[in-house]
Amino acid sequence: xxxxxxxxxxxxxxxxxxxxxxxxxxxxxxxxxxxxxxxxxxxxxxxxxxxxxxxxxxxxxxxxxxxxxxxxxxxxxxxxxxxxxxxxxxxxxxxxxxxxxxxxxxxxxxxxxxxxxxxxxxxxxxxxxxxxxxxxxxxxxxxxxxxxxxxxxxxxxxxxxxxxxxxxxxxxxxxxxxxxxxxxxxxxxxxxxxxxxxxxxxxx
Ligand code: HEC
Numbered sequence: 164x165x166x167x168x169x170x171x172x173x174x175x176x177x178x179x180x181x182x183x184x185x186x187x188x189x190x191x192x193x194x195x196x197x198x199x200x201x202x203x204x205x206x207x208x209x210x211x212x213x214x215x216x217x218x219x220x221x222x223x224x225x226x227x228x229x230x231x232x233x234x235x236x237x238x239x240x241x242x243x244x245x246x247x248x249x250x251x252x253x254x255x256x257x258x259x260x261x262x263x264x265x266x267x268x269x270x271x272x273x274x275x276x277x278x279x280x281x282x283x284x285x286x287x288x289x290x291x292x293x294x295x296x297x298x299x300x301x302x303x304x305x306x307x308x309x310x311x312x313x314x315x316x317x318x319x320x321x322x323x324x325x326x327x328x329x330x331x332x333x334x335x336x337x338x339x340x341x342x343x344x345x346x347x348x349x350x351x352x353x354x355x356x357x358x359x360x361x362x363x364x365x366x367x
Contacts, residue, residue, distance in 0.1 A: 179290075180214045182195070183220070184234040189207060189296070193259045199335075202335070204342060206339075206354035207339040207342035208339075208342050208343045208346045210336070210339040210343075211339040211340045211341070211342050211343025211344065211346075212215065212343045214339060214340050214343075215242070215340055215343055215344070216244070218328075218329065218340075219295070220242065220286065221236055221241065221242060222271055223271050223272060223274075223283040223323065223324070224242045224243075224244055224272070224283045224284065224286050225237065225240070225241055225242060225243075225272075226240045226243060226244075226245075226246045226270060226272060227269075227270035227271070227272075229269065229270075234269060234271065240350055240352075241287075241347060242285075242287055242344065242347055242351045243258055243285050243286070243287050243289075244272065244282065244283045244284050244285035244286065244293075244352055245268075245272035245273050245282035245283045245352075245354050245355075246270075247274065247352055247353050247354060247355065248353060249268070249270075249272075249273070250361050251273070251280070252365075253367070254275055254280075254363060254366060256364065257358075258289065259275060259276060259277060260277075260364065261277045265322075265323075268295040268321060271283075274322065274323050275363065276322060277358045277360065278317060278321045278322055278357075279321070279357055279358045279360045279362060279363055280358040280362070280363060281321045281322065281324070281357045282355050282356075282357065283324075284352070285350065285352045285353075285354050286347070286356055287344070287347045287348065287349050287350045287352075288344065288345045288346075288347060288349045289337070289349035289351050289352070290349070290351075290352065292351050292352055292353045292354070293350065293351075293352075294341075294344055294345070295345075295349060296358065297312075297313075297341075299337075299338050299341045299342075300319055301313040302315075302337065302344075303334060303337045303338070303341075305320070305326070306326055306329045306330055306332070306337055307329070307330045308330075309324075309326040309327065313323050321357055
């Protein structure tokens with residue numbers, strides 16, 4: 164009799180344990196996500212810096228200083244784009260024929276290819292020469308559509324700006340990137356407009 168009761172007790176305990184286990188599993192399967200809170204400005208800037216750093220924007224948009232290890236970012240001018248004062252070196256036009264080469268300046272802020280010459284934009288919040296007058300919506304549109312200034316019917320952004328990669332960021336992340344860029348020290352640097360292949364052909 165005692166033995167039977169013992170087995171019965173163990174079985175009950177087991178059932179209770181299983182039941183409890185199931186309940187907690189079910190609880191884990193319930194959608195527990197709370198509606199997302201909007202990030203504060205400070206949180207946006209921290210997230211934006213993280214995305215801009217990992218996203219490699221500085222590879223092309225940072226002016227550089229040359230070191231024995233190659234080009235390193237000029238931290239006094241972060242993300243201010245192709246330095247307007249740098250002279251354009253002579254271009255080997257044979258190298259630019261489709262199927263040959265694409266050329267970069269040593270600081271990677273200027274590229275030459277079958278599309279002509281492109282200069283990386285000033286992303287600092289300087290109003291006259293950077294993104295100071297841009298809105299977050301305009302920035303998102305630019306990154307999603309690859310159109311200059313995010314304008315419908317605007318010219319297509321040219322290589323090597325890899326906007327197609329950044330089009331996959333969420334609105335929240337693009338807003339964070341924009342908030343970080345707007346928090347940078349503004350730097351006045353008027354980047355030249357792109358030169359067309361015809362312009363390049365006429366160059367000496
Ligand atoms: C491989 C080089 C490269 C990288 C990496 C790069 N860019 Fe650019 N970016 C360019 C070039 C070149 C232009 C100018 C293109 C043109 O004039 O058509 C440009 C232009 C822009 C513009 C100006 C668009 C306009 O309307 O004229 C913005 C904004 C921009 N980039 C943001 C970014 C951000 C943000 C990142 C990182 C998430 C980034 N870029 C990464 C090369 C790059």
